[in-house]
Amino acid sequence: xxxxxxxxxxxxxxxxxxxxxxxxxxxxxxxxxxxxxxxxxxxxxxxxxxxxxxxxxxxxxxxxxxxxxxx
Amino acid sequence: xxxxxxxxxxxxxxxxxxxxxxxxxxxxxxxxxxxxxxxxxxxxxxxxxxxxxxxxxxxxxxxxxxxxxxxxxxxxxxxxxxxxxxxxxxxxxxxxxxxxxxxxxxxxxxxxxxxxxxxxxxxxxxxxxxxxxxxxxxxxxxxxxxxxxxxxxxxxxxxxxxxxxxxx
Numbered sequence: 001x002x003x004x005x006x007x008x009x010x011x012x013x014x015x016x017x018x019x020x021x022x023x024x025x026x027x028x029x030x031x032x033x034x035x036x037x038x039x040x041x042x043x044x045x046x047x048x049x050x051x052x053x054x055x056x057x058x059x060x061x062x063x064x065x066x067x068x069x070x071x
Numbered sequence: 072x073x074x075x076x077x078x079x080x081x082x083x084x085x086x087x088x089x090x091x092x093x094x095x096x097x098x099x100x101x102x103x104x105x106x107x108x109x110x111x112x113x114x115x116x117x118x119x120x121x122x123x124x125x126x127x128x129x130x131x132x133x134x135x136x137x138x139x140x141x142x143x144x145x146x147x148x149x150x151x152x153x154x155x156x157x158x159x160x161x162x163x164x165x166x167x168x169x170x171x172x173x174x175x176x177x178x179x180x181x182x183x184x185x186x187x188x189x190x191x192x193x194x195x196x197x198x199x200x201x202x203x204x205x206x207x208x209x210x211x212x213x214x215x216x217x218x219x220x221x222x223x224x225x226x227x228x229x230x231x232x233x234x235x236x237x238x239x
Contacts, residue, residue, distance in 0.1 A: 002224070004217075005089045007080045009233065010096040014082065019090055026129050027090065030151065031221040034120045037149045045145070 002027075077101070081232040088113055088224030092231040095215045099178040101235030106216065108155075108170040108231045114223035116159025116193050123154045123172060123205060124217045125183065131208040141198040154203050155189035157220055162193035167229065172205075177213040182206060 002024065007014045019027070056063060082092040097104070112119050124132070132152035138145055158168030168191040177183065185205040192198050218231055 004091040
């Protein structure tokens with residue numbers, strides 16, 4: 001059972017109710033959207049890291065060397 | 072003396088957990104709102120986001136964020152309503168993420184912006200810190216607020232408290 005807690009700000013009354021079918025479907029859509037966005041970002045980061053490693057290898061220096069050069 | 076910072080309502084999650092915490096019938100008598108959330112999820116850290124939605128509407132949101140994880144920092148933009156990475160159930164025992172959301176001009180007739188800052192901690196190995204600029208591209212006055220997770224439930228003892236801000 002998946003529930004939500006609702007507080008009515010005009011009365012202060014708090015109740016706990018089950019999510020509706022629509023709310024469960026929306027929750028699933030939100031989950032998929034968030035996970036897709038995070039996966040896309042992780043893939044972009046991986047490509048960036050690979051390109052960086054390739055460039056460092058081409059230059060024959062380490063990441064620490066590169067940081068020193070840019071400091 | 073002006074009553075500038077007023078507690079409107081508060082919610083505490085019980086032993087069964089909860090998928091969301093909802094504030095309804097928010098009075099339009101303040102200038103701005105502040106929502107303070109102490110959160111912990113039942114799924115692992117990095118798995119779920121905390122979302123902020125208004126008036127039962129799940130569309131027309133976007134955000135820009137800066138995230139630091141204790142090792143690297145990165146920025147991102149997306150069209151979801153995220154305001155934080157959830158404090159995971161595998162984080163340091165008995166710790167909760169700290170989230171504060173400021174919502175200016177919530178009862179006005181312009182699009183609704185908000186800023187959110189959040190910190191999570193897990194045994195010193197990963198610490199997610201986020202700063203988020205959140206936008207709801209809708210001009211309706213905000214009358215209800217839902218704070219929810221994309222996966223899992225808010226764990227017991229998570230809390231959310233809504234405050235009204237008056238500028239005079």
